[in-house]
Amino acid sequence: MADSAQAQKLVYLVTGGCGFLGEHVVRMLLQREPRLGELRVFDRHLGPWLEELKTGPVRVTAIQGDVTEAHEVAAAVAGAHVVIHTAGLVDVFGRASPETIHEVNVQGTRNVIQACVQTGTRFLVYTSSMEVVGPNTKGHPFYRGNEDTLYEAVHRHPYPCSKALAERLVLEANGREVHGGLPLVTCALRPTGIYGEGHQIMRDFYRQGLRLGGWLFRAIPASVEHGRVYVGNVAWMHVLAARELERRAALMGGQVYFCYDGSPYKSYEDFNMEFLGPCGLQLVGARPLLPYWLLVFLAALNALLQWLLRPLVLYAPLLNPYTLAVANTTFTVSTDKAQRHFGYEPLFSWEDSRTRTILWVQAAGSSAQ
Numbered sequence: 625m626a627d628s629a630q631a632q633k634l635v636y637l638v639t640g641g642c643g644f645l646g647e648h649v650v651r652m653l654l655q656r657e658p659r660l661g662e663l664r665v666f667d668r669h670l671g672p673w674l675e676e677l678k679t680g681p682v683r684v685t686a687i688q689g690d691v692t693e694a695h696e697v698a699a700a701v702a703g704a705h706v707v708i709h710t711a712g713l714v715d716v717f718g719r720a721s722p723e724t725i726h727e728v729n730v731q732g733t734r735n736v737i738q739a740c741v742q743t744g745t746r747f748l749v750y751t752s753s754m755e756v757v758g759p760n761t762k763g764h765p766f767y768r769g770n771e772d773t774l775y776e777a778v779h780r781h782p783y784p785c786s787k788a789l790a791e792r793l794v795l796e797a798n799g800r801e802v803h804g805g806l807p808l809v810t811c812a813l814r815p816t817g818i819y820g821e822g823h824q825i826m827r828d829f830y831r832q833g834l835r836l837g838g839w840l841f842r843a844i845p846a847s848v849e850h851g852r853v854y855v856g857n858v859a860w861m862h863v864l865a866a867r868e869l870e871r872r873a874a875l876m877g878g879q880v881y882f883c884y885d886g887s888p889y890k891s892y893e894d895f896n897m898e899f900l901g902p903c904g905l906q907l908v909g910a911r912p913l914l915p916y917w918l919l920v921f922l923a924a925l926n927a928l929l930q931w932l933l934r935p936l937v938l939y940a941p942l943l944n945p946y947t948l949a950v951a952n953t954t955f956t957v958s959t960d961k962a963q964r965h966f967g968y969e970p971l972f973s974w975e976d977s978r979t980r981t982i983l984w985v986q987a988a989g990s991s992a993q
């Protein structure tokens with residue numbers, strides 16, 4: 625902020641602050657943002673862990689609300705200096721309707737932007753996704769790409785479509801005049817597949833492995849590389865981006881940044897084994913045990929069953945045509961844009977990220993027994 629206001633305490637709002645990533649952003653802000661005066665945590669479902677944060681030196685305000693309700697968003701945003709908008713409906717399994725995904729991810733983001741404009745909040749960091757780029761419907765690999773890599777970003781699935789639309793809204797809003805006459809400054813961060821403490825899919829794989837007597841079965845070739853990034857580093861990148869947006873508005877405003885760290889490039893399953901292996905699981909097969917055409921068939925069957933059963937029950941397994949395509953397509957990033965633009969360096973080494981995740985998987989697994 626301006627020199628004369630060095631000591632000014634700032635009000636931050638984190639939407640989706642009780643989600644997997646949101647909780648890490650909230651905790652990271654409390655630990656690493658010295659100018660934080662008040663932290664507003666906005667979510668549809670508030671976590672009980674928020675209570676323990678209320679006893680610290682920073683005022684923590686829990687706000688139960690829905691990003692699709694414009695008036696609730698406006699009330700939460702009013703008076704905030706910075707908004708970190710991570711709230712979103714992350715659904716690639718067909719649990720929610722395409723309309724609901726659009727409503728939360730696109731209209732919700734529109735409401736956040738509108739609230740900033742109406743109330744005079746100038747700084748907005750949006751959690752986008754690698755899915756805004758790809759993998760595309762044609763299964764083209766994106767190999768060690770960066771923010772400038774040319775790639776045919778064609779989507780049909782509601783989740784990536786909604787993230788792409790929302791990201792565009794955020795970037796187009798950069799420079800818009802907010803209440804008070806100053807310009808809005810926005811940027812979008814694009815995590816690849818996030819892992820770490822609180823990662824529910826990792827926990828589900830662990831439990832599944834335990835149920836199968838300690839075995840998991842390879843379904844995807846080891847040669848398909850997936851970009852993964854540790855949740856603590858994604859949170860740190862949000863905190864840094866939010867902090868630097870004013871000072872570097874001309875450089876950062878309207879920009880996108882992939883989220884990256886030192887996590888190794890591996891296939892989705894081999895990467896998961898970095899954590900599940902030390903927890904006692906084994907991945908069977910150097911090659912996929914089932915032929916790819918059979919997986920395609922099973923994924924299509926799951927989609928059909930989901931559609932047929934929908935009037936009776938929600939059937940939403942991990943494997944469907946979309947998740948198979950994502951899991952089976954190389955998508956890795958190699959960039960230093962966040963380092964060049966706002967000095968980002970990962971806070972957690974790969975070794976730390978791995979150890980923290982293993983400890984969490986062990987604890988989450990045993991609490992399920």
Ligand SMILES: NC(=O)C1=CN([C@@H]2O[C@H](COP(=O)(O)OP(=O)(O)OC[C@H]3O[C@@H](n4cnc5c(N)ncnc54)[C@H](O)[C@@H]3O)[C@@H](O)[C@H]2O)C=CC1
Pocket residue numbers: 639640641642643644645646666667668669689690691692709710711712713714728732751752753754787814815816817818819
């Ligand atoms: N999990 C991943 O691997 C990746 C996630 N992302 C993005 O990161 C963000 C956070 O994702 P996760 O933490 O994984 O998901 P999550 O589901 O754990 O967290 C999302 C949070 O948003 C809240 N929320 C959902 N709908 C809401 C609404 N209508 N109003 C208010 N709050 C609402 C949920 O209650 C939840 O606490 C999302 O925007 C997602 O698109 C991006 C790339 C990868």
Ligand SMILES: C[C@@H](CO)CCC[C@@H](C)[C@H]1CC[C@H]2[C@@H]3[C@H](O)CC4=CC(=O)CC[C@]4(C)[C@H]3CC[C@]12C
Pocket residue numbers: 714716752753754755816817818825843844892893942943946947948950951
């Ligand atoms: C075929 C199965 C055999 O074991 C494995 C199925 C794994 C899938 C459920 C996951 C593979 C890749 C994941 C996605 C990827 O990490 C990118 C994502 C980014 C987001 O913004 C949201 C989550 C996700 C789409 C993530 C979802 C789960 C996978 C498809």
